Amino acid sequence: MFRNYFKIALRNLMKYKFISFINLFGLSVGLACCLLIFTYIRYEVSFDRFHKNADNIYRVQRTFNDPETGNMSLELGAVAPPFATLLENDFKDIKNITRFIPNGPTPLRYDDKMFNQDDVYWADERLFEIFSFDVSKGNPSTALKEPFSVMLTEEAAKKYFGGSDPMDKMIRMNNQFNFKVTGVFKPLPGNSHFHPEVMVSFSTLRDSAIYGEEQLRTNFGNNSFYTYLVLPEGSDPKRLEAQFPAFLNRHINDGGPYKASQYTALQLIKLTDIHLTSHRDDEIEENGDIKRVYIFSAIALFILLIACINYMNLSTARSVLRAKEIGIRKVVGAGKNELITQFLCESVVICWIAAIMAFIFTWIALPWLNSVSGQQLSGDALFQWNVLALILIFPFLVGIIAGIYPALFLSSFQPVRVLSGSLKVGGKSISFRQVLVVLQFSISIMLIICTAVVYQQLKYMQGKSLGFEKEHIITLNNNVALNENYTAFRNTLLADPNIKNAGRSSRIPSGRLLDASGSQISRGDSLAPTKADIKVVSVDEDFIPTYGITMLEGRNFRKNSAADTSSYLINEAAVRVLGLKSSQDAIGMAFQYGGRKGQLTGVFNDFHFESLHQRILPIVFRQSVGTDGYGNISVKVSGTNVPAALAHIESTWKKFLPEIPFEYRFLDENFEELYRAEMRQGSVFTIFTGIAIFIACLGLFGLSAFTITQRIKEIGIRKVLGASVKDIVFILSKDFMKLVLIAAIIAFPVAWYAMHNWLADFAYRIDISWGVFILAGIIAAIVAFATISLQAIKAAVANPVKSLRTE
Amino acid sequence: MIKITDLEKIYRTEDIETVALNKLSFEVKEGEFVAIMGPSGCGKSTLLNILGLLDDPDGGSFVFNNEEIAHYSESKRAQIRKRNIGFVFQSFNLIDELTVFENVELPLIYLNMKASERKEKVEEVLKKMQVMHRRNHYPQQLSGGQQQRVAVARAVVNNPKLILADEPTGNLDSSNGNEVMQLLTDLNEQGTTIIMVTHSEHDARYSHRIIRLLDGQMVLENSLI
Structure with a gap:
């Protein structure tokens, strides 16, 4: 009996090539996405498990x-x-x-x-x-x-x-x-x-x-x-x-x-x-994120769901074509259960073929996904026993899920009505198909909105003023061997007109602020401990001008001023947490930080030392006692000839530190790296959204082709009565466009909720604008209209005599 | 073999109620060949569908092989149908995606017969129907007469007690039509009960008895023996 089922499944696959292509392609891409994500998740959860203990x-x-x-x-x-x-x-x-x-x-x-x-x-x-x-x-x-x-x-x-x-x-x-x-x-x-x-x-x-x-x-x-x-x-x-x-x-x-x-x-x-x-402030390397695993899993399942919906939709839509076969099978003795088994077998066969294609797609796409996502997934991972078992079992499950509705629907046909030709596929089945189309487009619109929001947030982070000049700053690792000759080193650097300034610090912007000590501030005649959590950065007198940080009140450290080793500069956030009324009030105030007594001599503007994931924290700048505290040198170069500036920095480095290899980084690149996870997420979102929309459109294309075929007589009559091509296209597209509109209404709140949660991870974030929703709706509508129009125009320009003869 | 008493079938839409069978009663004995005739819409096909257990009546009694089956469930009806009844349709109703052999084999598959036994039975019946040489062809590759012979082969392959034929010659020329009628007559002579719906007086003459229907009621019954 199963041989007969497989045989007819394969013959149907060959007979209805267009629908078979849509089903197979959609399912194989859906399964490939699942396989890719599964490989990714498998890799992510395998971290550190290779240790015996x-x-x-x-x-x-x-x-x-x-x-x-x-x-x-x-x-x-x-x-x-x-x-x-x-x-x-x-x-x-x-x-x-x-x-x-x-x-x-x-x-x-x-x-x-x-x-x-x-x-x-x-x-x-x-x-x-x-x-x-x-x-x-x-x-x-x-x-x-x-x-x-x-x-x-x-x-x-x-x-x-x-x-x-x-x-x-x-x-x-x-x-x-x-x-x-x-x-x-x-x-x-x-x-x-x-x-x-x-x-x-x-x-x-x-x-x-x-x-x-x-x-x-x-x-x-x-x-x-x-x-x-x-x-x-x-x-x-x-x-x-x-x-x-x-x-x-x-x-x-x-x-x-x-x-x-x-x-x-x-x-x-x-x-x-x-x-x-673990997302600690000082992770050894960039860690993964369980949230990302969930997001990607959801996307893969969405795509698979869209592909399954295509299968359900197209199988039920073409039920008219299979009604006779069902009727005959029932007449010669097939019971409902046997027919359900047959149709489930068919969908499982299709899913297995799709799984083989998916395996090939995944194998081809893996290196490309690695380059987009920054993973190191190997093609060998696909040949692990559990992946192969998944490829065998998963299509079976997907086949059953995708096939159960068409199987129940098709097996319920009354042979009398089928064989007498009085069967009309309509009523409830069309309503359910409409629900499925709405679901597909809801998912697609949601993904469009998510992609747009991710990119808007990225653009916002990359474009937001950080409160200092991050461009044309080259950072070097300071070396203890330079301590004694630093002034000479700096003077040599500045001798070149391409070098604008150079300053030293314990940490550089784009890094984390991890150093903190207790502080005390004057209360009346004495110092009293504060509850403020203020981060400290050791900087020299050139750091502030090098970075273009604005002094709001007071002054920067003075050059060669021994007294300034007990001077402190704080940012506006520190002024606030210290409970001072204004920046002006801070100047001259006695202040102790980490046991070193001194006074506040300046207030600088709040600027983004860390990424925009973090709030601007209260910061105190102090000079390092001795020179050990400065781990970094930042060099501001003129933007006109960066290669010449770099060459000069390198030659100066080699002159002063011949035993230490020269290495440098551009500060703006550091900042870009801070958003690498979001950039990857954006890329992956875009790719998967594109795939989801494409599969949804394939389904819509197939479904509209069927619907239009069923209405071919109506189109002929309308044309004979004077309807123009435009009128026909409008009539045929109208019903589908209504579905896209409903899909948009469902997708909007869900997407808003999801992205609202996603944005919560950013201390500085965009407000989700209505424009994004409207844009997503318009994109979905245009894509859907273009898909349907391909079929509708074909039907509308056909000779009405021919279409009337089809009855 | 079949006894129907006061059988009723009513089709209802929102506004209209159409009585297809109106308290119809008759009996068919084992080994009989009965023709049912009447104008379009008289209830012939409805009757045949009920007799073939493809549809259920709205009222009355339907006894098949001494068993009251008027209100059996779909699955129970399917069980009786696949063991006892063969169908021959005007439009042949062969499955386009299956070959001649596979079409004829289908009822045996649903009886869970072994493959070797199936092969033997199908080949035997194809030879008998003279379509053995077409066993690997698809229905579209056959003439109408050949297709109907295949349909008859499928109807008889599991040796049913009853064959229901719905205008079996309706789509055939007279020569092919006569061949099919001869096939049915031969089957009847071998003991199979046949009930045939037809518009053709010529075909009806092959039967033992003609039941004439009008508006869902029997108006005449003539015995031809």
């Missing part, structure tokens, strides 16, 4: 909050250095603990091979006990034990040592320290939340020239140590977390009015949850 590893994280209001001021993925030892001592449940610190781009050199090395980590030897590294040379349990030891990935080893054995060779860091190569390891796969290329032994940090034992033991302020612990199998991390407040109070006592647990907290996050759910 993955289920029992947790990262220790830290938050800071306002002790009065409880408002969170800082959410960190890393903690201070003393915690690892203290946690291990206090909690016997902890089986193992390790930590590392990413060092940022670090100049490394071997012979004449010199690179600004990314992903250099200070890592302790226990890293290998907790994480599953594949160590190809050296002993993982001892390689990072001794100070001044270094391990490299195979790629990094090749970069520095070529084909020769790297073991025991010395590599020089920052032109200051030599490290012995004690091991080589394979890089962690793409689905890891951290990717060290070079690991320097953590024990080196005990050297006081680098960090110092005392700092490691007592510095609770430097929260840059990523700390991971292992709990016993089945242990509840919540139980351990519950003991953290007491633990903090036991170990941190800064003499302030609050207990430690009132303003700071520790949390545990499961290793495998970090990539999709």
